Amino acid sequence: MKRTIIISLVALLSLVLISGVAHAAVSGPCANCHTMHYSQGGSPDASWGSGGPYDFLLTNDCIGCHTTSGADPYVNGYPFVKSTAGSFSSSACLAGGFFAVTDSVGNNNDVAHSLGNTNAPAGIAAAENSWYTGSTDGLSCAGTNGCHGNQTDLSDMVAIKGGHHDPSAYRILYVGTSAVLGTGAADYEEALISGSGTVHNVYSATVGGPSISELCGKCHSDFHGSDDTNAASPFIRHPTDVAIPTTWDIYVNFATEWTGDADAMRNHPLGFNAETETVGNARVTCLSCHRAHGTEYNDCLRWDYNATQIAGGSGTEGCLGCHSRQR
């Protein structure tokens, strides 16, 4: 009996770990986020966005609520993905990284996803991405021209409807109508990134549902291997959702090079192909090298690729974090 209870507890815990049961819902007074008439004393309140009235009676739009003028990326329960002060960096941001202060270059060739731009995503396979309307509507946060929410609604708010109050997918992310799997750190990795903790997101790398890399593959499909990446060595593009070879140091020394190693979790995180973060389930994902929104480095990378050297001395991070033979 006792054993059964323990087993079910373990099963429950592992379910919570990656199946997306526990996602954070918004809290606080309705008035913090909704206005019934978009009017306060005859005109919009100064604390609201100026472009309203907004869908769902909101006081702002996505980037309005998720932008700060300060340097702290997580304040009063608001996760910020952009700082107008330009003060976010690789040690002061959340797991998704951050959009650039002036976010308009948008040519696959700067440091961030550029909202509003109409360039095609590098690696797009037209046949699979016919739903994407960013080439005319501009890249957006959600919906048919963005990353969050469903792929069927043009309006970013409609596409994520219900996500903030009744979240059912990892970070309100979907491939088609299937929820992306994963478990989000409650502080969005603020502590891990600033160097004061090891609590981290658990990325899925195919667990019988869409992985985080498949999310990227919605738009960058060729890079996820749906078309022209081999499934085995020699690879012709860097693979994702493939296993870490058993001979590599990060596999052999999993306890010291992953579990409890904050640098590894920050700089070259692994994805997992099952409910538990064990070495046999460890895989490489798009987010092993990139942050989703942007970083201070080219191509939304977690580190400066041009500065990565073979036998880099100090370097067991980035590429060398996994490729120990090159250290």
Ligand code: HEC
């Ligand atoms: C911290 C901000 C925040 C607070 C507080 C908040 N909401 Fe919302 N609410 C949102 C956002 C953002 C959306 C639109 C996006 C979404 O649905 O994910 C939304 C959507 C809604 C919707 C439409 C979608 C749905 O779930 O049916 C309703 C209705 C709603 N809120 C009611 C309320 C009520 C009532 C309260 C207070 C008891 C409240 N909200 C408090 C942020 C908030």
Ligand code: HEC
């Ligand atoms: C909704 C479509 C869409 C999805 C989903 C998407 N991207 Fe992109 N991505 C784009 C577009 C459009 C561009 C080109 C415009 C630009 O550079 O901002 C781009 C550019 C990029 C760039 C180059 C940015 C630069 O300017 O240096 C990187 C790196 C990138 N994406 C990685 C990712 C990763 C990793 C994911 C998954 C977390 C992802 N993308 C998901 C649309 C998407």
Ligand code: HEC
């Ligand atoms: C009225 C303010 C407001 C608006 C508008 C808003 N958000 Fe949020 N959002 C929040 C707050 C507050 C949270 C923090 C919820 C938590 O973790 O407690 C949040 C959380 C999130 C999360 C993380 C959810 C999770 O899994 O933990 C995502 C993703 C997100 N928002 C995306 C969006 C997108 C995309 C839009 C526009 C379509 C949007 N938000 C519009 C206030 C807002």
Ligand code: HEC
């Ligand atoms: C092993 C690390 C690594 C992984 C995994 C990885 N990338 Fe990259 N990515 C890079 C590096 C490094 C660059 C820039 C230099 C280069 O392309 O050689 C880059 C560049 C890009 C660019 C810009 C391409 C351009 O035309 O400028 C996009 C878009 C991109 N990656 C998307 C993705 C997506 C989507 C995935 C997952 C399917 C992914 N990456 C997985 C390391 C990685």
Ligand code: HEC
């Ligand atoms: C999270 C771990 C991880 C990181 C970080 C990583 N890789 Fe990889 N890489 C892999 C895995 C796993 C494979 C597939 C190995 C296999 O199955 O033989 C691979 C394959 C490769 C290959 C192809 C090898 C072949 O046999 O075809 C090259 C080259 C490569 N990586 C270079 C890089 C470079 C350069 C970087 C940094 C920009 C990088 N990798 C970062 C995990 C990683």
